[in-house]
Amino acid sequence: MADLKLVAKLPEVKSAVLTDMAGGFLDAVREADGESVAAVTGFLMSTMAQAGEDLGLGALLGISFAGPARACLIVVQGDSVTTAFVEPPASITAVEKAFDTSLQGR
Amino acid sequence: METILQAILDVTGVSAALFFDGAGRLVCHRGHAIYDRALCEQLSGTLVKTIDTVELQQEDWETISARYADGKLLLRKVVAGAAGRHVLAVVADTTLNPSFATVAIRVAANKLRKALGGGGASSMLAGTAPPSASQVPPPLPSGSSPLPAGSSPHLPAGSRPADSGPVLASSGLSWSQASSVGLSRVAVADPASSAFLSRAAKGLARHVGPMAKVYVEESVRRVSPEAPFSLALGAKLLEDLAAQIEDPDDRESFRKAFAKG
Numbered sequence: 001m002a003d004l005k006l007v008a009k010l011p012e013v014k015s016a017v018l019t020d021m022a023g024g025f026l027d028a029v030r031e032a033d034g035e036s037v038a039a040v041t042g043f044l045m046s047t048m049a050q051a052g053e054d055l056g057l058g059a060l061l062g063i064s065f066a067g068p069a070r071a072c073l074i075v076v077q078g079d080s081v082t083t084a085f086v087e088p089p090a091s092i093t094a095v096e097k098a099f100d101t102s103l104q105g106r
Numbered sequence: 107m108e109t110i111l112q113a114i115l116d117v118t119g120v121s122a123a124l125f126f127d128g129a130g131r132l133v134c135h136r137g138h139a140i141y142d143r144a145l146c147e148q149l150s151g152t153l154v155k156t157i158d159t160v161e162l163q164q165e166d167w168e169t170i171s172a173r174y175a176d177g178k179l180l181l182r183k184v185v186a187g188a189a190g191r192h193v194l195a196v197v198a199d200t201t202l203n204p205s206f207a208t209v210a211i212r213v214a215a216n217k218l219r220k221a222l223g224g225g226g227a228s229s230m231l232a233g234t235a236p237p238s239a240s241q242v243p244p245p246l247p248s249g250s251s252p253l254p255a256g257s258s259p260h261l262p263a264g265s266r267p268a269d270s271g272p273v274l275a276s277s278g279l280s281w282s283q284a285s286s287v288g289l290s291r292v293a294v295a296d297p298a299s300s301a302f303l304s305r306a307a308k309g310l311a312r313h314v315g316p317m318a319k320v321y322v323e324e325s326v327r328r329v330s331p332e333a334p335f336s337l338a339l340g341a342k343l344l345e346d347l348a349a350q351i352e353d354p355d356d357r358e359s360f361r362k363a364f365a366k367g
Contacts, residue, residue: 036311040162047156048172051179054149055141055197058175067166 004029007084010098012091014070016084021045026080041074041083062099064092075099110217111136117210119202121177122146125184125218128191130154141197153181153195162311162319165304178202182215186222194218292326295336302340309363310347313356321350 004018008029015031023042028034049060063074071089073096075082082099086092111123115136122137124146130153135146160167170181180196194215198207294300303322311318325346326335335343344364351357 033312036308037163039311040159044156044159047152047159048179051149051152051156052172052174054145054152055177055179057177057179057197061173061175063170063172065160065164065167065170067164067168069166070164072163 004082007082007099010084010095012086012088012095013084014087016082017041019081019083021076021079021081031085037083041081044074045076045081062096064096066092073099107134107218107221108136110214110221114196114207114210114214117202117206119198119200120196120207120210121199122197123214124150124195124197126150126153126193126195128154128193133192137197149195153193157181157193158319162307176200178204180207180211182211184215184218184222186219188223192218192222292323293334295334299334299336302337303335303343306343306347306364309360310350313351313353313360321347325350 004016004027007013008016016029017025017031017034017037018027019025019038019041021042023039023045025035025038028037031037044063045060048063052058052060061076065072066089069087069089071086071092073084073086073092075084075096077099084095086095107125111125111134114120114123122135122141124135124137124141125133127133130151132143132147132150135141135143137146156170157167160170168183172179177197177199180198182194184192184194186192194211196207196211292303294303303326307319307322310321314321322343325343329339329342329346330336344361348357348361351360
């Protein structure tokens, strides 16, 4: 399971939510409505996994979406999923790299 | 349009590119043989659900990216005037160069926007007045293969069935300020009404999950079938939405949340 507090220490991460693969809420940092975020993340994971299955792209590893003011990074780590809201959106690559390297497996 | 998609397909690692409208109807596609029309239509339908869900979290999204073990799926929003929201989707394998792909997709999105008859970028469109109803998407360029009649609102005028103009116009619904809150298939009277609907969708999502936005859209159509939704119908809408919540405690909690303002 990902250490959510470690994720939230990244200065670009404004809030983060930890869920299980089905969208069940596990933990949140600086997020007032973690359960709502968890539900959305769960549904998003399910539809994107379906799209990947249709296309033969294999297991879903993560999703990100970005707008003019903020971005969101959803990363699958084992049997848990971390959703991190990132500001500014341009920092999403750095946060993604942090997940892939130093945060992975901790 | 297929020429535009072909340019994306020329980027190393790209397997397919497809372009679909806000209702998930495939406008055109290009790709390797396995990505046939049936698969792309199925994918469009799945991706529209994904997009509706993303809009619950971030109404002003511009790009969505999904990373898989064996490839990537990249989406970019294309907002084009009266044609409304469309989406360009690119399927790629692991050899994709993300930087090259980003540039190619941005270029293609701009060209597609122009081909649809839209002017500004999606982010530039926010806050501007709704486009004129007289704006009609231009015919497809010669050489591109039009879709079967009725499958797209962008067919050449001559081949378009009488009732198949812009989908939103023919459905009695229209793009409006609501598009900035993700409730893109309902019309609202003013920004305050739009904000109210957004709040209602978020409040309802706590009880019914990601389908909340769909319920709000349906509810708006019930309580205000003829005219754009306005705040005067707020109480009626909330009662209609509350009826969608099965659990009596949750229903009461939803009502109380709005009573508090």
